[in-house]
Amino acid sequence: MQIGIAGAGFSGAVIARRFAEEGHRVVVFEQRDHVAGNCHTERDPDTGIMIHRYGPHIFHTGDERVWNYINGFGEMVPFNHRVRTTVGGRVYLLPVNLLTINQLFETAMGPDEAREFIEMQSDPTIGEPANFEEQALKFVGRRIYEAFFYGYTRKQWGLDPTELPASILKRLPVRFSYEDSYFNHPHQAMPRHGYTTIVEAILDHPGIEVRLSTPLTDDDRVDFDHVVWTGPLDAWFGYDQGRLGYRTLDFEEIRADGDLQGCSVMNYGDFETPFTRIAEHKHFAPWEEHDKTVAFREFSRLCGPDDTPYYPIRLANDKGLLRDYVARAEAASGVTFVGRLGTYRYLDMDVTIGEALAASDQMLESLSSGRTLRPFYARVL
Structure with missing residues (x-):
């Protein structure tokens, strides 16, 4: 055949x-x-x-x-992937975890105390969330939402979070421990x-x-x-x-001596920062040593006919x-x-x-x- x-x-x-x-x-x-x-x-x-x-x-x-x-x-x-984010001139851990919470609120809470605290931050007036913003406010409250989700989401999708479905934020995006591995799967690796x-x-x-x-x-x-x-x-x-909608990415290359940011991925949550993140590629192979570095700023926009499609809308x-x-x-x-x-x-x-x-x-x-x-x-x- x-x-x-x-x-x-x-x-x-x-x-x-x-x-x-x-x-x-x-x-x-x-x-x-x-x-x-x-x-x-x-x-x-x-x-x-x-x-x-x-x-x-x-x-x-x-x-x-x-x-x-x-x-x-x-x-x-x-390879254990870890992500950082820069918000308001400070660096935090992602996904949002116990250290992120204590950094943001300038506290020193333990897991149970932090869980109760976040429940107090959440918006109890929201029943079934109708959009991304309501989903976030219902589960984590306005402070965490505006710091880590609002700006990044607007840049990534080119839409206000109230225009996005709640399903994009499927579950409570908070860990009440200091575990900062981005993924939970048993097998995590790079070729x-x-x-x-x-x-x-x-x-x-x-x-x-x-x-x-x-x-x-x-x-x-x-x-x-x-x-x-x-x-x-x-x-x-x-x-x-007609064409199905996609978001695409533009990459702005950065070359430098030494180490640019000390991690593989740094997100930028502030809406005023035009790019969503910087990926420094030598950190994806920590078993290698390189005197120089190559990194890329990522800019998200609507995908045109001649662009590479990345994310279905x-x-x-x-x-x-x-x-x-x-x-x-x-x-x-x-x-x-x-x-x-x-x-x-x-x-x-x-x-x-x-x-x-x-x-x-x-x-x-x-x-x-x-x-x-x-x-x-x-x-x-």
């Missing part, structure tokens, strides 16, 4: 490998000049620092199948030689042909028995009903348009939509790999039993 795959990120690479291992012929089309999608990494020629070209990516998971899978294609080095070498290893199979700088076109589709589409869902239809108008595209996609034949862009969802790397493995299981089982391949692996709406 001939399989055409659009996109050489993790979704496309994992599915390509699975099909090739089962004896199918696979051609992967990638419109960029490199594999690994937004996870692409490369050595900076001047400093030797491993650069995350499209912003930092930290691998973390509790999925043992995914953890074992990625370790089969490259060495993963333990010693970058993500691109891992994706290259996944695609290194005699049954896989990779065509870089080559998008999969309408004319190409007829050459394959089935197509796996990891590109934007609306792009499959030529954006003929999924507001009311986007969900209506999404329903229209999904209805058409579900009626399509010969194509399966997977991945972050193909299903218009923000997915962490481990979820992307896990869904690609599960989608491969389902697709290969369907083929063996003679059933039609379904258009979507994951729930889109």
Whole structure:
């Protein structure tokens, strides 16, 4: 069977490998000049620092199948991601924890005392939160909300928090301990030689042909028995009903001698600061030593037709348009939509790999039993 795959990120690479291992012929089309999608990494020629070209990516998971899978294609080095934020000229820990609370309120509370204190700060008049701001005020109160969530959220999404759904802030964003690890997953790591070498290893199979700088076109589709589409869902239809909304990022490079900020990521919560954060990339590989440094300021804005999409907006108008595209996609034949862009969802790397493995299981089982391949692996709406 001939399989055409659009996109050489993790979704496309994992599915390509699975099909090739089962004896199918696979051609992967990638419109960029490199594999690994937004996870692409490369050595900076001047400093030797491993650069995350499209912003930092930290691998973390509790999925043992995914953890074992990625370790089969490259060495993963333990890495505990920690984030700081600058607000009002002071540096605090994120996520908000016991030290953050004591710093902000100039107190020395213990866990139980701090929990009661935060409950007193919360707004008891809010029943079911109608938006992001109400969600934050209901759980942490105005002082913490305005310090750590209001400005950053406005910059990240380009909207007032009252215009964003409460679901973005899904749970109480406070830890009543001094634990400052950004993630809670049991496996947290960075690839010693970058993500691109891992994706290259996944695609290194005699049954896989990779065509870089080559998008999969309408004319190409007829050459394959089935197509796996990891590109934007609306792009499959030529954006003929309009474009789904995304936020994109602009990066402003900083080069210096020594160490710029002493940590991998420093957020900037004040709305008056135009960028959302600075990522200093040598700190993503603490086992390496570099005399110089490379960092990037990140600026968030609305994604245009020629920009790299990062975060699906999924507001009311986007969900209506999404329903229209999904209805058409579900009626399509010969194509399966997977991945972050193909299903218009923000997915962490481990979820992307896990869904690609599960989608491969389902697709290969369907083929063996003679059933039609379904258009979507994951729930889109």
